[in-house]
Each structure stands twice: as C-alpha cells, then as structure tokens.
Amino acid sequence: MNASSRALPGSLRAVRRWFPAHRTQVFDAAVAAVATGVELGLMFEDASPVAAVPTLLALAAGIALLTRRYAPEAVLAFTCTTAAVLTVAGHYPGGAPPLVALFTVAELRERRASLLALAPTAVFLTASSISAVPVAVGAWGLGAYAQTRRRYTLALEERADHLERERTQLSLIAAQQERTAIARELHDIVAHSVTVMLLGVRGARDVLRTAPDVADDTLARVETSAEQSLAELRRMLLLLREPDERHAALHPQPSLDQLAALVASYDAAGLPAHLEVSGPARPLDGGVELSVYRIVEEALTNVLKHARPTRVAVTLGFGRTHLDVSVVNDDGPHHSAPPGPPAGPPSAPPPGPATTAGHGLVGMRERVAVLGGVLEARPEADGGFRVAARLPLGDAA
Structure with missing residues (x-):
C-alpha cells in the first residue's frame, strides 16, 4: 500500500x-x-x-x-x-x-x-x-456495436493469452537447448579433469617413493596427454552438433586469461569497453571460467547490438567465497543503431567458438543457475543497463 x-x-x-x-x-x-x-x-x-x-x-x-x-x-x-x-x-x-x-x-x-x-x-x-423508428433502431445499433466491440476485445485478449503461452513455451525450449549446450561443455571439462586426476594419481603413486624424478616426468606427460585429449573431445563434440557447425574452428575453450583480449576486441570494434579486476585473482574451475567468459561475451554482444554507450565497464571482483561479474553500459539497451559496425560481433572476434545464437539472457541465466549463482539483468537509473552475476567459489585455499 x-x-x-x-x-x-x-x-x-x-x-x-x-x-x-x-x-x-x-x-x-x-x-x-x-x-x-x-x-x-x-x-x-x-x-x-x-x-x-x-x-x-x-x-x-x-x-x-x-x-x-x-x-x-x-x-x-x-x-x-x-x-x-x-x-x-x-x-x-x-x-x-x-x-x-x-x-x-x-x-x-x-x-x-x-x-x-x-x-x-x-x-x-x-x-x-x-x-420513432429511427430512435429504436439507433438504440439497437448501439447495443449491436457494444456486442461487436466486446467480442473484438475478448478475441484480442485470447490472442494475447495464446501468444503469451507460446512465448513461454519457446522460452522453455530455448532454456532446454541452452541447458543441453552447457551440459556438453561442462561434460568436456569434467571428463578432462577426472582423467587427469586419475592418471596423475595412479602414475605418481606407483613411482613416487622409488623414483621421484620418474613421477615428475609422468605427471608432465599426463599434462601433455590431457591437453591433447581435451582437443580430441572437442572434435568429437562437434560431430554431435548440427552439420553447419562441424567445420567450426577447433579452438580450446576460452578462459579468464583471454577475457582481457575479448574486451579489447570489442573496444577495437567501436564499443568503448574496458576491464577492471578487483581482489586477489586465483585459479578457478574450468566450468566457472568458461561461464564467466560466455556471460561477458554475450553481454557485450547485446550492448553492441542494442545500445549506443559512451562507456562499458566489465568488472571482475574476486571475493573469498564468490566471484562477482558485471557488464554495465551507460546508455539504454534499446536504441536502434549501435556504434561502430552496423550489426553482429566485432570485426576481429576473439579466439574460441562463437557465442551461442539467440536467447542471450536465457543462456546467461542457465549458465549461472548450473553453477549455483544468481544473475541480475536490469535497466540502470541513468538509462543504462546492468548485467551482473555472483558465482560461488568456495573458501579460498
């Protein structure tokens, strides 16, 4: 009230x-x-x-x-x-x-x-x-018009309800598709991590006491083999995708080390973006790094397509138990003409696979939800737009 x-x-x-x-x-x-x-x-x-x-x-x-x-x-x-x-x-x-x-x-x-x-x-x-007859006919005509008007209004409401149900169904389908794509990416990372740990522990345990140098060489070979296996798993994943995706470049999955290059590429394409990092950086799980990279990539793409900002701030905040990620632009998200190139991603895209097409916010929410985090996407008071995610990391070692 x-x-x-x-x-x-x-x-x-x-x-x-x-x-x-x-x-x-x-x-x-x-x-x-x-x-x-x-x-x-x-x-x-x-x-x-x-x-x-x-x-x-x-x-x-x-x-x-x-x-x-x-x-x-x-x-x-x-x-x-x-x-x-x-x-x-x-x-x-x-x-x-x-x-x-x-x-x-x-x-x-x-x-x-x-x-x-x-x-x-x-x-x-x-x-x-x-x-008189005209008066009676006029009263009847007004009633007939009111009936037609009411039926037209009801038809519009029913159509709006139908479109809303259809939109909800499409959103659910999009969310399921995005969830499937995320599960594939995370499966690759988990499979890689488990394999490396399993081989490394078994090999090092077998020779750790008798031949420490051999154990060290074994771990080095496991590391090299794991990198090769990761690339091969990605090639196999491409075979499961649509035919037009099978010839995509087979780049390693992006990480936070490539985030600065990503932001710089958008800045070079005409989007005034810059990266700020606060707090002591530390190694993160592959799934977290990939999700952070994709969230920033999708948010910057949305700004490039829909806004005309004079400043875009990409911020990473490392906390003891969480990581805060935000992309904030100082202009509205629904302008008709973006700065720089007329549409699409930057002219010199960063390394790594292309951003998943369509339903950007849906994809970001699914990525954050899989990691147990929260996502906020809302207009700012000054007319800009803010996308912010908080991802749990666990206690710092």
Missing part, C-alpha cells in the same frame, strides 16, 4: 476496495436511475400533478432495468408493457426504459434474436407515439 492509500480515511479505503468488484452493478444502477428520471420528467413535464400509480409504474420499469443483464427479453417485455399501460392512461411516457432494454438485448443476444426483438418493439413504440 502506497503513502496516498494510507492517508485515506478508512471508509474511503473500503470504497476503493469495493468499487472494482461491483463496477457493473454500480453502472447498471446509474443507468436505471437516469432512465427512470427521464421517464418521470417527460411524463410530468407539463407541471401536472404527480399521480401515484404512473409514478409507481415508472419506478417499477426502472427497477426492472437492474436485472436487464440476466433476463433482457423479459425486461424488454415488462418495460414495453408498463409503457403501454401509461400510454393508455394518458400519461405519454418517453420510452427510456424500453430503449435501454432494447439496447441490452442487442448487446447480449445473438444478432438474429435481437433483430426479432427490434421489429415488434419499434412498431410498438411508433404506434404508441412513444418513440
């Missing part, structure tokens, strides 16, 4: 909560009151004495209008009957309640049914000198 709501008296706050739920009933009561007032005003406009029976009949017709949405045909018949009685009695009603009831029939019933009601009502009102 905001400050203005708290400042209202209790009774006004109660009305404010009650009105939205009873808006239709309030509107119907207002229509009934206006129609009754018009009817009484026309009946006694010549300053004749107000008679009790005609007044009661006019009031009865007005009260019947309160139920017009529930039984429009019955209300139309009742208001026409009261108008006929008043006409026979010589009071010459204005016909406001029958016209409102006719409007309601045209608004709520199918076109054929409302036309069947229009014909006898127009004839009756004209024959009784209560109203």
Whole structure:
C-alpha cells in the first residue's frame, strides 16, 4: 500500500476496495436511475400533478432495468408493457426504459434474436407515439456495436493469452537447448579433469617413493596427454552438433586469461569497453571460467547490438567465497543503431567458438543457475543497463 492509500480515511479505503468488484452493478444502477428520471420528467413535464400509480409504474420499469443483464427479453417485455399501460392512461411516457432494454438485448443476444426483438418493439413504440423508428433502431445499433466491440476485445485478449503461452513455451525450449549446450561443455571439462586426476594419481603413486624424478616426468606427460585429449573431445563434440557447425574452428575453450583480449576486441570494434579486476585473482574451475567468459561475451554482444554507450565497464571482483561479474553500459539497451559496425560481433572476434545464437539472457541465466549463482539483468537509473552475476567459489585455499 502506497503513502496516498494510507492517508485515506478508512471508509474511503473500503470504497476503493469495493468499487472494482461491483463496477457493473454500480453502472447498471446509474443507468436505471437516469432512465427512470427521464421517464418521470417527460411524463410530468407539463407541471401536472404527480399521480401515484404512473409514478409507481415508472419506478417499477426502472427497477426492472437492474436485472436487464440476466433476463433482457423479459425486461424488454415488462418495460414495453408498463409503457403501454401509461400510454393508455394518458400519461405519454418517453420510452427510456424500453430503449435501454432494447439496447441490452442487442448487446447480449445473438444478432438474429435481437433483430426479432427490434421489429415488434419499434412498431410498438411508433404506434404508441412513444418513440420513432429511427430512435429504436439507433438504440439497437448501439447495443449491436457494444456486442461487436466486446467480442473484438475478448478475441484480442485470447490472442494475447495464446501468444503469451507460446512465448513461454519457446522460452522453455530455448532454456532446454541452452541447458543441453552447457551440459556438453561442462561434460568436456569434467571428463578432462577426472582423467587427469586419475592418471596423475595412479602414475605418481606407483613411482613416487622409488623414483621421484620418474613421477615428475609422468605427471608432465599426463599434462601433455590431457591437453591433447581435451582437443580430441572437442572434435568429437562437434560431430554431435548440427552439420553447419562441424567445420567450426577447433579452438580450446576460452578462459579468464583471454577475457582481457575479448574486451579489447570489442573496444577495437567501436564499443568503448574496458576491464577492471578487483581482489586477489586465483585459479578457478574450468566450468566457472568458461561461464564467466560466455556471460561477458554475450553481454557485450547485446550492448553492441542494442545500445549506443559512451562507456562499458566489465568488472571482475574476486571475493573469498564468490566471484562477482558485471557488464554495465551507460546508455539504454534499446536504441536502434549501435556504434561502430552496423550489426553482429566485432570485426576481429576473439579466439574460441562463437557465442551461442539467440536467447542471450536465457543462456546467461542457465549458465549461472548450473553453477549455483544468481544473475541480475536490469535497466540502470541513468538509462543504462546492468548485467551482473555472483558465482560461488568456495573458501579460498
């Protein structure tokens, strides 16, 4: 509840909560009151004495209008009957309640049914000198228009709901695809790490006490073999991808050591980006380094495509138990023309595979979620945009 709501008296706050739920009933009561007032005003406009029976009949017709949405045909018949009685009695009603009831029939019933009601009502009102045919047709036309308008609005709402459901499904599909890609990357890194540890521990353990120099050479050979195996695993992964991806350059997976080159390449392409590192840097797991690199790469690509910044700050903050990553630009994220090249990645892309296409924020969120971190992507108060991730690292050794 905001400050203005708290400042209202209790009774006004109660009305404010009650009105939205009873808006239709309030509107119907207002229509009934206006129609009754018009009817009484026309009946006694010549300053004749107000008679009790005609007044009661006019009031009865007005009260019947309160139920017009529930039984429009019955209300139309009742208001026409009261108008006929008043006409026979010589009071010459204005016909406001029958016209409102006719409007309601045209608004709520199918076109054929409302036309069947229009014909006898127009004839009756004209024959009784209560109203003219054009007035009756006009009331019916307004009701038919209101029905068409309501149906059009409902169709738009249904279409919007359908598009929202479709968008949600596409987002889920995109998230699943991105999750699969991330799982593949992490599988490569895990397989490499486990293999190196297994071979290194077994080989070193076998000769550690008897031949320390041999153990050292064994570990060196394991290191070289692990690098070769990692490259081979990546080649095998490319065979599982789409045919147009199989001829991609077989570069090693990027790491934080290449992050400065990545930022510099975007700066050379016309994006005023610079890298800031705070805190004592330390070695990180391959999955963390890869995710940080991809998050920065995707964020810079989004800035290049959608903003016209004068400054883009890429920040790494090494904490004792976490790593903070942020990409902040000082301009809005939805400008039509980016600086530098008209579209696409920098003219001299950094080494490593290309950024996963499409659904950038979805991919970043999935990467961060896999590592147990949190991602924040929001506009800044000065019109810029901020992408920030916090990744858990565990206690420093």
